Amino acid sequence: xxxxxxxxxxxxxxxxxxxxxxxxxxxxxxxxxxxxxxxxxxxxxxxxxxxxxxxxxxxxxxxxxxxxxxxxxxxxxxxxxxxxxxxxxxxxxxxxxxxxxxxxxxxxxxxxxxxxxxxxxxxxxxxxxxxxxxxxxxxxxxxxxxxxxxxxxx
Amino acid sequence: xxxxxxxxxxxxxxxxxxxxxxxxxxxxxxxxxxxxxxxxxxxxxxxxxxxxxxxxxxxxxxxxxxxxxxxxxxxxxxxxxxxxxxxxxxxxxxxxxxxxxxxxxxxxxxxxxxxxxxxxxxxxxxxxxxxxxxxxxxxxxxxxxxxxxxxxxx
DNA sequence: TCATATTAGTTGCATATGTAACCATAATTG
DNA sequence: CAATTATGGTTACATATGCAACTAATATGA
Numbered sequence: 358x359x360x361x362x363x364x365x366x367x368x369x370x371x372x373x374x375x376x377x378x379x380x381x382x383x384x385x386x387x388x389x390x391x392x393x394x395x396x397x398x399x400x401x402x403x404x405x406x407x408x409x410x411x412x413x414x415x416x417x418x419x420x421x422x423x424x425x426x427x428x429x430x431x432x433x434x435x436x437x438x439x440x441x442x443x444x445x446x447x448x449x450x451x452x453x454x455x456x457x458x459x460x461x462x463x464x465x466x467x468x469x470x471x472x473x474x475x476x477x478x479x480x481x482x483x484x485x486x487x488x489x490x491x492x493x494x495x496x497x498x499x500x501x502x503x504x505x506x507x508x509x510x511x
Numbered sequence: 512x513x514x515x516x517x518x519x520x521x522x523x524x525x526x527x528x529x530x531x532x533x534x535x536x537x538x539x540x541x542x543x544x545x546x547x548x549x550x551x552x553x554x555x556x557x558x559x560x561x562x563x564x565x566x567x568x569x570x571x572x573x574x575x576x577x578x579x580x581x582x583x584x585x586x587x588x589x590x591x592x593x594x595x596x597x598x599x600x601x602x603x604x605x606x607x608x609x610x611x612x613x614x615x616x617x618x619x620x621x622x623x624x625x626x627x628x629x630x631x632x633x634x635x636x637x638x639x640x641x642x643x644x645x646x647x648x649x650x651x652x653x654x655x656x657x658x659x660x661x662x663x664x665x
Numbered sequence: 666t667c668a669t670a671t672t673a674g675t676t677g678c679a680t681a682t683g684t685a686a687c688c689a690t691a692a693t694t695g
Numbered sequence: 696c697a698a699t700t701a702t703g704g705t706t707a708c709a710t711a712t713g714c715a716a717c718t719a720a721t722a723t724g725a
């Protein structure tokens with residue numbers, strides 16, 4: 358029995374997702390560290406959209422990353438402490454805080470891109486495109502299956 | 512474009528796993544809470560093997576759940592604080608601590624089984640067995656792809 | 666317009682994890 | 696057999712998350 362088969366046989370889906378998730382975040386951080394970059398996968402998940410949108414409210418970041426507003430607050434705290442982003446109060450709606458990249462943040466974004474690509478390749482090694490497609494489809498279904506009632510569009 | 516398609520289109524694999532993982536742990540805890548049971552998914556992941564093995568060392572628990580020994584220490588701390596398990600020093604090798612269920616732990620184990628099943632059904636809703644198989648296969652491959660060099664059998 | 670509700674974001678408390686340093690107890694070997 | 700190494704487990708520090716309660720600001724509507 359191969360190691361994969363053994364794992365598949367013994368472990369529940371929940372345990373497998375749990376382990377795969379931890380392994381991926383761990384590897385990303387390790388790869389970044391090897392290149393002298395100090396950033397976590399979750400921090401990157403927020404940094405990317407900020408770059409793409411030029412300026413994003415924390416609410417928008419939460420919607421894009423599917424993260425709780427509480428998590429966004431604290432991730433932005435960390436990014437701000439690292440001088441990668443700054444919060445700017447929206448001029449019209451004073452409840453909103455727009456997050457924008459500093460020059461250091463922009464620099465880091467480009468530095469991390471190849472790390473991301475390297476990690477992606479390590480993760481996908483020997484897995485067919487077809488299986489990856491099915492994999493992503495199932496993940497999307499799970500996310501939709503488990504959506505909070507209260508968050509569902511009425 | 513359906514919500515699934517939209518998710519699949521926009522989100523990277525890492526983000527999808529991240530979100531699915533969080534959604535599953537969240538739903539499990541919510542389902543348990545609705546039934547008046549106070550246990551997290553990770554606590555359950557440890558409790559199950561203890562039941563199966565009757566008595567397990569923390570090292571064994573780590574191997575089974577693919578969790579770090581540090582995580583096991585702390586999960587067992589919590590389970591012990593909740594009076595669900597007790598640590599017993601191994602009579603032969605005094606470094607080893609065997610973890611066994613209390614009566615309350617055994618009771619909880621059986622109470623949680625239907626919660627587990629309910630959550631499992633909610634997660635898998637409208638996903639074919641075939642796709643689940645592929646899904647688990649891919650997860651196992653990812654875990655193997657990302658295994659630490661130092662942990663690999665020589 | 667004034668009271669109420671909603672929205673965006675923050676904070677405190679609890680759980681979960683990784684890393685590294687640490688302790689105590691075996692096991693190894695010079 | 697004594698010194699060294701390896702093993703099982705714990706602890707401190709940092710990151711990440713959920714929930715609930717909170718603040719400040721905007722929107723709603725009687």
